[in-house]
Amino acid sequence: MRQKRAKAYRKLMHLYSMSFGFRQPYQVLVDSEMCKVATAHKLDLVKQLGSVLQGEVKPMITQCCIHELYLQGKEQQPAVDLAKLFERRKCNHREPIPGDDCLIGVVGDKNKHRYVIATQSQPLRVKLRSIPATPLIHINRSVMVLEPPSDATLKAKEATEEKALHAPPSDIALVGTSNPEDHQPKKQKGPKGPNPLSVKRKKPLSDEPTPKQKSKGKEVSTVSGMKTAAGAKRKRSEPADESGEDNIRIQHIVETDAGESDAVKKRRKRRRKAKTEGDRSDEVTLV
Template structure:
């Protein structure tokens, strides 16, 4: 259970650090009611509070708190002796006020000094919940408890986060070049009137007949075919002549 409480307290403190600038040493304002509850529950505030918050702690109070405890007589003399061991913060008001009013005045409207408030005064804690960025602590069953952030604190944190996002977006827009800026500048060359290209006006050379791959091949083939036919006819005529000559000689030989 103790480990779980410490983890929860660490998570809450991280929230206040991120959104409201809470930092070590944690300044904790302790009033008379908290001192009395710690005395009854045998809680050593100086020893147990730093362990619970997981960091260095500076316990503070005001003269109005000590004055109020002193006015209540011997019943709260033990709590008064405990409060006198804490460092005094100068009151921001004139004269002496009840301890709750003095602490509310010290916190102000936005808690500029990042105080944590430890008190058993329920009415004062209720008023402080309406102020954003004020961590509150009290004692339950002899155990110190750090309260969860109030609704006003959560709303303020959300507004701060949105404001940071908007400002970051504006900075990014300023740093990101527009489409017109990203276009490269093209240097236009001055047009110069030139004469005709000598290669474009050069007369084309006539190709020799038969040099074409297709036409030349067809011509040579038809020519060779005609030559073969002519040779064949010549051989046939020559064979007929030889045959007739041989037949005539044969007839002469028989007649003789």
């Protein structure tokens, strides 16, 4: 198929889809004459229908049309074999009737089931042109042709557009939409928060030491040659007395934890004893 013709057929099927709700796979009703012509020209009917309608197709045939092929004898056996591959459409006719009358009864006045009619019968095509939203296909010299929209189809399209244009806001509906999920409102995207990996961690509000500080162990500080444990509080000595003594008394209040070992206590006791003995020796020398 040429590109120009394929583009025209694509626009035409887009019209039927948007204005009348046609959806893929398109339901194609085939009559007995179309089967005979396709076998005579050795055409792949399903493939040709898909290329003309520009989408997936589901060929169907009524019981009355296939009964016409049975009546024509063994000469039309290839056409019968082709018709058996299609889906059987129930027409609810107890006794077989001519194929043209059967297709008109199946399509109805408005083609509410959205059938595409593939027929070689000229009288049938003339009758179906008066029914709006009815695409027609026929074979012309081994070339499958999709007919342009009829006047009834164009009038029905204008009527639906005019009705949608002047409808009240509460009753406005998109024309030819059968799936409500296609027109759901999109979610509005708001401002996003910062990347949690690039944000600094918050400082703890309590004065308790962090796990990192606890892992460091006890801090050691020296004051006049004496070491104090972590968590010890230090008080400044009182000002010097009026007698002019230069002794600076430093009182260390050590808050020992309950879990300290006995060895640490003994070591601290020895340091205090050594300091007191040093102070006494200084007083003796001064005297």
